[in-house]
Every structure is written in C-alpha cells, then in structure tokens.
Amino acid sequence: MKTPEEERLALFLRKYDSARIDHSYLLVYRREDVAPRAFASIHERLDACLKFLNTKAPNGQEGHYNADDSRELLGLIQEVNELLRALRMVGQDLVVRPEYAETLRAAATWLQPSHGSPVPPGFTPVEVDPYAPMLWRKxxxxxxxxxxxxxxxxxxxxxxxxxxxxxxxxxxxxxxxxxxxxxxxxxxxxxxxxxxxxxxxxxxxxxxxxxxxxxxxxxxxxxYCDSTLEQYVSRRNNKASLSLASRKRIALQFLYGLNYIHSKGHFHRDLSVNNVLVRVYTESAVLVKLSDFGLAKREGSEFTRTETELKGTKLDPALDRFKDFAAVNDIYSVGFILQFIFTGQKHVGGKSQVAGIVAKCVDPEPTRRFQSILEIIGAVEKIEAPVTASQADTASSALQPIEGQTLKDTGQAEIAEAPA
Missing domain, CATH: 3.30.200.20 (Phosphorylase Kinase; domain 1)
Incomplete structure (x- = not known):
C-alpha cells in the first residue's frame, strides 16, 4: 500500500503520462527510474524558454521578456520546486544542474506575471544543453x-x-x-x-x-577544480582586473595542454569552455586544466562505433567521419575557446589581434587553418596590449621577469595570474 506521500507523488506525475515530449529529451533520461517523463518534459520546456530569453538580452544588454513567456517561465520554476518537494517527501533528493539552478534563482527575482519582465543589465545568456540531464538523483x-x-x-x-x-x-x-x-x-x-x-x-x-x-x-x-572556464571568465568578464595579460596567460596554458596531448598522438575531440577547468589557488594565481577525455582518440584507436558517428560539443562542419579526426579538427574548436577567453563571447568575429587568430582556427577550409597548436601558441604569444604614453615612461621599472622558460620548450608550469 502506498503512503500518502507516494500517492501525492503519483498524482503529480500522472500529468506527464500524456505530455508530448521530444524523443531526444526522453533519451537523455532513459536510464532514470525516478520520474523520467517529468524530467524530460520540464527540461524541454525550460530550454525553449531560456533560448528565447537569450534573444531578448543579447551580450548582457538590458531587454524585455514577453508577458506570456514570463508567466510560462515563472510556472516552470514553480513546477520544478513542486517536483523537488514531492520527491523529497518520499525520500528522493534531486539536484538541478548548477547552471540552470543559478539562472532560475536569479530569474525568480525579476520575472513579473503581467506586462512582461525587464531583463536586468548584465544578464548572462544561458547555455542550454538538451543532451545532458538538468535533473538527477542526489x-x-x-x-x-x-x-x-x-x-x-x-x-x-x-x-x-x-x-x-x-x-x-x-x-x-x-x-x-x-x-x-x-x-x-x-x-x-x-x-x-x-x-x-x-x-x-x-x-x-x-x-x-x-x-x-x-x-x-x-x-x-x-x-578538484573550482570552476569551468565558462564560469571563471563569465564571472569576471566585465571587470577591468581580468586584463589582457591574464587572458593571454590562461589561453597559453590551455594551448600548452592541448599541444602536449597532440604531441602524444592523441586528439581531444570534445573541446569546449565547459571541458576546460580552472583551479584557483589564490586571487593572484590560477591553473588551467583540460578534462573530459571521454571522446578522445588515442593513437591507432578505432573505438568509434561507426565511421560516420559524430559526437562532441563543437563539431567541425568540415569533418565527415569521426574516424578521420585530425589536429585541424581540434583546432576548429580552439578558435571558439580563444574567442571566449579573450572576449567573453561565444560567437566569433570582430576586428582585433585575437579575431585574426580565431578566424584562422575556424576557417571553413581546413587547409587554410593553423596546422598545429604550436603555430597558434606563436600567434597568441605575439598579442600585445596598446601601450599609453604614461605606461611607456614607467615600463622599464614596472616590468618583472617571468620565472622559468617557455613551457613548450621546457615542460615547466606557468601559473596564470587571476584577477582580484
């Protein structure tokens, strides 16, 4: 016999039995034995709301979120909370993926049920992900x-x-x-x-x-690392303390790590701002760490299920078969990561020293791209901030030598300066 709490949960979940849910979201939760249809339905509708919200406040600008959409998102926030409470009462604690949870908590403070909602300035666009769960058992x-x-x-x-x-x-x-x-x-x-x-x-x-x-x-x-590269840069991107020099050191650490992987005959094949982690030692030093090697190709490996199976976060459109993955295909993803490190933006473009490097990484024709990570390291090392007259007068006294040699030559670690 079911307890009153179990009856309440069953009644709550019944509405999802007939809900129309996209098959791709159902696949994400196919291994869950706790309310998989509820998870998939909520995830699908939240992604739709958040994608539209991103268009209303691009690049952190102030915007206006429509009245109907505001009400729908408010209803979804309430629905998530009701589901969590109902499951907690039968001993099932759930977790909302941190990126989604943070967005929903913040949105609940400015969403309005009528006349639409003013999106606050500085709003960070939400990285929706239909291929990984946003709800799971704790x-x-x-x-x-x-x-x-x-x-x-x-x-x-x-x-x-x-x-x-x-x-x-x-x-x-x-x-x-x-x-x-x-x-x-x-x-x-x-x-x-x-x-x-x-x-x-x-x-x-x-x-x-x-x-x-x-x-x-x-x-x-x-x-353990304190944050992803996406979280680290996003939280500091509008602060003057995240200087060009700091961004450059972070970019070089990332590139040194990838160059090492390639030097061993391996390819990562799933590079993204969420698969690069940042370990924060103090407010003056961070260390970049490449992670998530689940799709990495070892030298000589034929582990991919078929020759046409394509996976990964940022797929190279020039790649027809995952089996044929090469250095230039990792370099395509490198372009987007460098763009984010130096600008905080995920869309490539613009006119700057960095933009030229990024453009050469993501060129649609692989033969026109950088052909090795060492070439990109050389280009990034040449990036320099404009020097003002007052800076030029004091440059000789302000500059401090960097301990150790260049990593690509010696293999020594260089810890990047983090902004305060």
Whole structure:
C-alpha cells in the first residue's frame, strides 16, 4: 500500500503520462527510474524558454521578456520546486544542474506575471544543453578508507556520468569523484575506463590529474577544480582586473595542454569552455586544466562505433567521419575557446589581434587553418596590449621577469595570474 506521500507523488506525475515530449529529451533520461517523463518534459520546456530569453538580452544588454513567456517561465520554476518537494517527501533528493539552478534563482527575482519582465543589465545568456540531464538523483555520502563517510556535493553531470566533490578526511583536501550513471551499457563503461587510463597516462601541469579507479561502482577520483572556464571568465568578464595579460596567460596554458596531448598522438575531440577547468589557488594565481577525455582518440584507436558517428560539443562542419579526426579538427574548436577567453563571447568575429587568430582556427577550409597548436601558441604569444604614453615612461621599472622558460620548450608550469 502506498503512503500518502507516494500517492501525492503519483498524482503529480500522472500529468506527464500524456505530455508530448521530444524523443531526444526522453533519451537523455532513459536510464532514470525516478520520474523520467517529468524530467524530460520540464527540461524541454525550460530550454525553449531560456533560448528565447537569450534573444531578448543579447551580450548582457538590458531587454524585455514577453508577458506570456514570463508567466510560462515563472510556472516552470514553480513546477520544478513542486517536483523537488514531492520527491523529497518520499525520500528522493534531486539536484538541478548548477547552471540552470543559478539562472532560475536569479530569474525568480525579476520575472513579473503581467506586462512582461525587464531583463536586468548584465544578464548572462544561458547555455542550454538538451543532451545532458538538468535533473538527477542526489547522492549524499561516500565511504572512504577506514569506514568513514564523507559528504558529497554535486558539481556537474553529463549524459553518462556525474561529478561530486568531497573533502578527504585523511589529508583535508578537496577531491572530485566522477561516477557512471546506473544502467549505462558495456560500451560506455569501456569508454569511461579508457578515459581514465588515458588521463592517468597524460602527466602534465595543464591536464586534470586522476588518481584511482573503482571497478565495483564505475568511478574514479581526480583533482578538484573550482570552476569551468565558462564560469571563471563569465564571472569576471566585465571587470577591468581580468586584463589582457591574464587572458593571454590562461589561453597559453590551455594551448600548452592541448599541444602536449597532440604531441602524444592523441586528439581531444570534445573541446569546449565547459571541458576546460580552472583551479584557483589564490586571487593572484590560477591553473588551467583540460578534462573530459571521454571522446578522445588515442593513437591507432578505432573505438568509434561507426565511421560516420559524430559526437562532441563543437563539431567541425568540415569533418565527415569521426574516424578521420585530425589536429585541424581540434583546432576548429580552439578558435571558439580563444574567442571566449579573450572576449567573453561565444560567437566569433570582430576586428582585433585575437579575431585574426580565431578566424584562422575556424576557417571553413581546413587547409587554410593553423596546422598545429604550436603555430597558434606563436600567434597568441605575439598579442600585445596598446601601450599609453604614461605606461611607456614607467615600463622599464614596472616590468618583472617571468620565472622559468617557455613551457613548450621546457615542460615547466606557468601559473596564470587571476584577477582580484
């Protein structure tokens, strides 16, 4: 016999039985055994609302969100909260993906049920993602050595795995654990293990370090980074303290890491501003880390299911078969990442030193692109900020030598200065 709370949940979920839901969203939640149709329906409708909202306030400008759309988004925020409450009452804690949760919390403060809503200046366009869950069950604890349990906090999720952070009681440091979702097939499990083995092999300052694989639950431990590149730049983009020099150092760290991967005969194949992480040491130093090697191609590997299967966040339109992936195809994605690092914008274009580099990365004709990461490093190293007269007078006393040599020559780490 169902409890009153279970009856309430069943009644709440009944309305999703007949809801029209796009098949692609249903696929995202096909492995969930808790309200998969509710998750898919809410996710699909939220993406539609947020995509339209992005058009109303482009590039952080003040805008106006239509009255009907304002009411719909307000209703969806309420619907998400009702679902969370109903599931919590039957012992199921859920998490909303941080990017969505932050947007919904902020929107609830300025949305109006009538006459439309003024979008506040500085609004950051939402990166909607129909291919990875925005809702999932919350895992709250992890058993560590000695039988102790530590608190887990969700920090991210993809189509096949979730990432939590926790504090290791033995050393007092924060670590991350990446774990496969229940119900993944053997092929994805093998790909996940291959990702770990490749990252374990790639020992380099700008590659995320992994530590231990747990075969029993399909998870591995890795170093914890404070944010994605997207989060780091977005939060500081309008601050003068995120200087050109800081952006340049961050860009070079990213490029050094990718050059190392290519030098080992591998290609990442899924580069994006969310797959590049930032580890913040102090307000004056950060370290860039490449992560998410689930689609990486090892030298000589033929792991891709078919010759025509194309995956990845930013696909090169010139690529016909994933099997044929080469350095120039990673370089296509590099262009968009450099654009974001230097401008905070995801759309390429403009007239500047950076724009010229970006244009050569994303040229529709691969033969006209940079042909290696080392070429891009050389171009980025030449970027210089305009020097004013007063700066020129004091340049000799203000400049400080950089310790160590160029990374691409020595393999030494250079920690990027972070803005205050």
């Amino acid at each position: 895992e709250t604890a992890l058993a560590v050595s000695g039988g102790a349990k530590v608190e887990l906090k969700m920090v991210g999720a993809g189509a096949f795995a979730m990432v939590h952070k926790f504090v290791d009681p033995a050393y007092g440091i924060t670590l991350a654990r990446k774990k496969l979702k229940p119900g993944v097939d053997n092929r994805e499990r093998a790909r996940f293990r291959q990702e770990f083995e490749l990252m374990k092999e790639l020992k380099f300052p700008y590659i995320l370090e992994v530590y231990k694989y747990n075969e029993a639950d399909g998870s591995y431990l890795m170093e």
